[in-house]
Amino acid sequence: MKVTVFGTGYVGLVQGAVLADVGHDVVCVDIDAAKVAALQAGRIPIHEPGLTPLVQANHAAGRLHFTTDAAAGVAHGDLIFLAVGTPPDEDGSADLKHVLAVARTIAAHMAAPKTIVNKSTVPVGTADKVAAEVRQALAQRGADIAFEVVSNPEFLKEGAAVADCMRPDRIVIGTSSPTAERQLRELYAPFNRNHDKIVLMDVKSAELTKYAANAMLATKISFINEIAGLAERLGADIEAVRRGIGSDPRIGYHFIYPGAGYGGSCFPKDVKALIHTARSVGFTPEVLEAVERRNDAQREVLAERVLAHYGPDLRGKTIAVWGLAFKPETDDMREAPSRNLLAALWAAGAQVRAHDPVAMPEARRIFGERADLTLCDSPMAALEGADALAIVTEWKQFRVPDFNRIAQALRDRIVFDGRNLYDPAVVARHGLAYESIGRPARG
Ligand SMILES: NC(=O)c1ccc[n+]([C@@H]2O[C@H](COP(=O)([O-])OP(=O)(O)OC[C@H]3O[C@@H](n4cnc5c(N)ncnc54)[C@H](O)[C@@H]3O)[C@@H](O)[C@H]2O)c1
Ligand SMILES: O=c1ccn([C@@H]2O[C@H](COP(=O)(O)OP(=O)(O)O[C@H]3O[C@H](CO)[C@@H](O)[C@H](O)[C@H]3O)[C@@H](O)[C@H]2O)c(=O)[nH]1
Numbered sequence: 001m002k003v004t005v006f007g008t009g010y011v012g013l014v015q016g017a018v019l020a021d022v023g024h025d026v027v028c029v030d031i032d033a034a035k036v037a038a039l040q041a042g043r044i045p046i047h048e049p050g051l052t053p054l055v056q057a058n059h060a061a062g063r064l065h066f067t068t069d070a071a072a073g074v075a076h077g078d079l080i081f082l083a084v085g086t087p088p089d090e091d092g093s094a095d096l097k098h099v100l101a102v103a104r105t106i107a108a109h110m111a112a113p114k115t116i117v118n119k120s121t122v123p124v125g126t127a128d129k130v131a132a133e134v135r136q137a138l139a140q141r142g143a144d145i146a147f148e149v150v151s152n153p154e155f156l157k158e159g160a161a162v163a164d165c166m167r168p169d170r171i172v173i174g175t176s177s178p179t180a181e182r183q184l185r186e187l188y189a190p191f192n193r194n195h196d197k198i199v200l201m202d203v204k205s206a207e208l209t210k211y212a213a214n215a216m217l218a219t220k221i222s223f224i225n226e227i228a229g230l231a232e233r234l235g236a237d238i239e240a241v242r243r244g245i246g247s248d249p250r251i252g253y254h255f256i257y258p259g260a261g262y263g264g265s266c267f268p269k270d271v272k273a274l275i276h277t278a279r280s281v282g283f284t285p286e287v288l289e290a291v292e293r294r295n296d297a298q299r300e301v302l303a304e305r306v307l308a309h310y311g312p313d314l315r316g317k318t319i320a321v322w323g324l325a326f327k328p329e330t331d332d333m334r335e336a337p338s339r340n341l342l343a344a345l346w347a348a349g350a351q352v353r354a355h356d357p358v359a360m361p362e363a364r365r366i367f368g369e370r371a372d373l374t375l376c377d378s379p380m381a382a383l384e385g386a387d388a389l390a391i392v393t394e395w396k397q398f399r400v401p402d403f404n405r406i407a408q409a410l411r412d413r414i415v416f417d418g419r420n421l422y423d424p425a426v427v428a429r430h431g432l433a434y435e436s437i438g439r440p441a442r443g
Contacts, residue, residue: 003016015165049160051162070105078183084102094122096129100129124277128149151203153207170197171199174206175202176203218270260419264327299337305416309435318350320354350372355375
């Protein structure tokens with residue numbers, strides 16, 4: 001099928017490449033000329049496992065094209081995907097300016113019927129807004145061309161985006177149009193062979209499903225972080241509690257890892273947007289507000305540990321930081337808890353020596369040159385001359401470190417672990433003090 005994707009970010013680029021890989025004819029449009037030029041040259045602007053060979057192979061095979069030419073993009077696709085950003089506005093609501101701009105672009109150029117498929121995360125009622133925008137722009141041109149607007153939210157996780165798109169656990173389609181339903185069933189047929197993963201519903205329910213999924217996952221994380229805080233104060237061990245509750249299939253082991261709080265481009269903004277939506281219809285979202293408050297507090301916990309240990313003045317102290325990305329296997333630092341930690345350490349006057357396996361170019365872009373930040377080539381290099389170590393991201397590379405070398409390198413021999421990577425008894429055996437989340441401090 002002929003498909004056009006507007007937006008070549010985490011969602012648009014991965015979805016475009018995966019659709020091309022099963023044989024669809026895909027054109028990806030972006031307004032960022034530098035990004036499009038890089039993609040045309042086979043350079044992938046984000047770190048996502050498996051994405052580079054997938055894009056390169058399908059581009060070389062002539063099934064995946066990149067352009068800034070919106071008119072050509074609109075002409076190409078019978079199905080036109082929206083995968084542009086929906087960042088938070090000042091009041092927490094989702095800013096729809098990119099989505100509505102693409103709607104106007106489509107209306108300005110379409111000469112034949114189109115099915116517009118929205119993959120961006122958007123508030124309930126956005127499909128109606130997109131339809132109204134297209135209708136109005138077509139009327140201004142004096143054109144009368146049929147179109148549909150479908151909601152097809154995306155559930156991929158960064159760091160596993162290709163695998164998630166190749167093997168989706170569900171394909172939510174919100175439409176009441178039999179034509180659009182048929183087109184989307186045909187488009188996704190290659191991903192729907194094992195059993196029927198398509199969950200068909202009305203447009204508004206599909207739009208709400210996306211927020212409900214993210215809000216549910218964020219709730220699980222804030223819940224376990226709250227119990228971790230309680231465990232610490234009661235002398236219990238959250239890791240034992242986590243295993244104890246996770247074994248109940250009604251609870252499950254997923255998304256109940258305590259830590260330095262959830263980050264990334266989705267959970268913080270989507271919980272905020274759903275709170276805004278609820279308030280806008282006069283409904284108080286008690287649970288969601290608590291989830292957000294707990295997470296805001298949790299993102300400060302690691303820095304609070306360091307400050308509780310040393311006192312409020314960290315001048316003359318050097319803290320090694322392992323992990324900058326908001327989660328492993330990505331270079332994305334949007335809303336990363338590491339940013340809260342670094343801001344607090346710098347505010348107290350500390351020097352930071354940081355390492356991340358892939359996010360250091362992104363850190364350089366965000367922070368620029370700073371006298372109080374040294375980006376180091378390896379985890380061990382970050383420890384040179386440091387007093388303490390703080391761990392924010394649970395990269396595999398940090399899971400089995402040489403504790404003897406850590407103990408030798410750190411002046412104050414203390415580890416603050418925001419992801420509970422180690423057995424406290426093992427760390428203590430190497431003469432290191434160890435503070436983690438929801439477990440009694442050791443050493
Ligand atoms: N990142 C994720 O893990 C994820 C997962 C599921 C859903 N989502 C949702 O998908 C949407 C996109 O997220 P993302 O992370 O891919 O965003 P992103 O910021 O990585 O990419 C968005 C892209 O859209 C481009 N763009 C903006 N305006 C445009 C226009 N008028 N025409 C063409 N291109 C335009 C930008 O230049 C950018 O390349 C958001 O609504 C997000 O909430 C994201
Ligand atoms: O038990 C857990 C699981 C995750 N996290 C944190 O939660 C955040 C988000 O993690 P994850 O959900 O794995 O990454 P995202 O790429 O943000 O993916 C989420 O957001 C996407 C965008 O909407 C959705 O498509 C995905 O389904 C949803 O998982 C990260 O900071 C994690 O460290 C925890 O603290 N504890």
